Amino acid sequence: MRAADLVPVPTSQSPRLAMSDVTKRYGAVIANDAVSFDVMPGEIVALLGENGAGKTTLMKIAYGITQPDRGTIAIDGLVADIDSPRHARALGIAMVFQQFALFDAATVLENIALGLPQAPRREIESRVLELAARYGLQVDPARRVHDLSMGERQRVELLRALLGRPRLLILDEPTSVLTPPSVERLFATLQQAAESGTSIVFISHKLHEIREFATRCVVMRSGRVVANVDPRAQTESALARLMLGAEPRALALHDTLAGEVMLQVSSLIVDAVEGHRLDDVSFEVRSGEIVGIAGISGNGQAALMAALAGEITVRSDAVKLCGKPVGHLDSAQRRALGMRYIPEQRLGHAAVAGMSLEDNALLTDESVQASLLMHASTGRVRAARVVEKFGVRAASLSQKVETLSGGNLQKYIVGREVLQAPRVLLVHQPTWGVDAGSAAAIRNELFALRAAGCAIVVVSEELDELYQLADRLFVIANGRLSPPRAPRQISTEELGVWMGGGWSAKQPVHATPTPAA
């Protein structure tokens, strides 16, 4: 059954975009498996699916970046063989990517003019200002991009896309870097564009925004279209079921009693780690508690984790582990004192891509610090234990870790650290890009560890995850840390304002003006 048949589409006009039977393989992986997908003029279609479901591949095919192995594409009823983005733009298709394609050192106007035919600067400027006013996309054309917040950068991308008067606008996860107020504003703009006849496709896995803003929702799972529904008539859990294929496993929730302070951070200052800094950060984590740190990526999370884990050294008493100053110690020395760390990037940071499961088991093993000779059996025993206890699906222990799926690799890394019975555990994006089943298993491990008295710090961009996991929540913005809140005492709207740095105002947080980003 072709899922596209579920909802009757108006037949009075031909679809703006009609993709049929599109198949794309990457080696053994089928990214798109006989996908049919169409968009009518003026529609706002949400393309929903987990990471790796094939949404981005499908849209890259529509935009001419990727060529399909099979299938046809028609624009306004005419079959088109879109072989490059330039060709796509000529056909009236525009795409805004997750990673912005802007020159940091150039001004907003220069960035926009780059994609346009030669025209006098003043003329472009007046067109930009006119368009910005019409869609409520305020941004100063003379500012340089590196000074702009993520929300503002996206506005520049949108302006650039809209200036070409696209008939079809594709956005890849447009809200992943935005605070909730900016999300509202983005969709107001998109609705306006849709009313004037532009078709819009946005890729997302955020259920609430799909229900709120999309007129139709196409759900993809493992490369296939599995549903085509009106999201306004669906509950969030119904959408989640469509996306995940089965009800997500319930998480074990229970009350905990926080014990003594295990990790104490006081006046931690870091200058520029990969361009991000920390400005006087202080907090503490107690035994048996999970502290969550929310924030939009790039606001100092990397520097915080590096300083806590010992990948960079800091003033010795800025970080205390069980009362002992450890700021000057490296990661191996801190590990020996009971601190464990699960980095965000799995390959190349938490694990070595070119090495086997066995060898990677030894990466954070104390034996490789202490002894002279390698004992191959140590790695094998450790790896076997992790694989068995954490249900890692691996063909053999000598296979290279890069051949594991994202979820399995994450389970392997989490298992490797959890089995060492840490006293303090640092976790960065524990379930990023991980399938729902593995994500639930990983979260349950964190709960078990908390019950055993471990002090846990979770840094994440997924608010839902933090609400589920954390006993106390902080927000990190621009290198500074907010005051703590219990998750049930702070709404997502308020968190969104905080993520823009909004807590620092003296007046009650609700009353602060919406921040720029």
Next chain:
Amino acid sequence: MKWSLVPRDTAAPLATWLSPIAAIALTLAAGCVLFAAMGISPMQGLVVFIVEPLVTVRGWSELALKATPLVLCACGLAVCFRTNVWNIGAEGQLIVGAIVGGGVALLATPETSRGWFMLVLLASAAGGAIWASLTAWLRDRFHANEILVSLMLVYVAQQLISWVVQGPWRDPAGYGFPQSEMFAAASRAPILIEGTRLTLGSVLALMAAAALWLLFARTVIGFQLKVIGLAPRAARYAGFSNRRALWFALLLSGALAGLAGGLEVAGPIGQLTSSISPGYGFAAIIVAFVGRLHPAGIVLASLVMALFYIGGELAQSRLGLPSALTGVYQGLLLFFLLACDTMVAHRVQFRRAAAI
């Protein structure tokens, strides 16, 4: 019709190992073209170049003799390259090893006992290590690029050896030639097989290759070096010291290159001269990569490279070809290896029109 190189999803492990063999075959094929272009029948050229050196016991011993410094240098370089330390100055380290070892060798008199040779070896290893430590220090302290520093120190080393053999250590009875006195017997490397020039050095080279295998297969430091080379961030995560690895790799490769230099002057050459190495340190870079940074591969690749040295000499004396032929063959081999490796990792894709 446009074409582009597209990365393969998986590189076949067998192809990775066959690539150096294909590169050698292609080098010989290109060599035939080269012979033909110089008016010599390719058959005759190949016979002189690669068959004649291998038909006598003496030929094989010469091959092993030439391969010895290559194996020693390449083993050290393999440690560096696996650690992501780009030491390309093994030639300089070899020369300074020869100078320091030679200096100790010159102290021996006809009455000195046979054990003096061990001191010569130790001194040459120390000399090479000291020369490499300059690179390590500049990189560690000032973040100087080790590729440039190690390469430029080669030229400094060459000036240094010219100076010692023309100045302080020149043989007074040498008619003004830029060379030292011949070393006393106590300083000379023991001959392995009577009637050949093969010395104890070849045994040491094989031991170095075995030690290299042991280092990466069985020791913790080898594991740490591998992690640092493959994923520096993972190494920082694990708590392996990048600085220690830099020093370890450079000192070890310097010592091995220095040892190679000491064995050359205390072995077949028997004295210090201004030209003790026909570029062994540079050729060892090619050897290390053709040998896939693996000890067994390095030993085999060293023999091939040694054959090019001997073949080049024979081609000069027997066929009247320029001695630069050896360098051309070395260059061809490296070129074809890089080409084969690229094709192992990529495939050619033809497209109708340009994208983006």
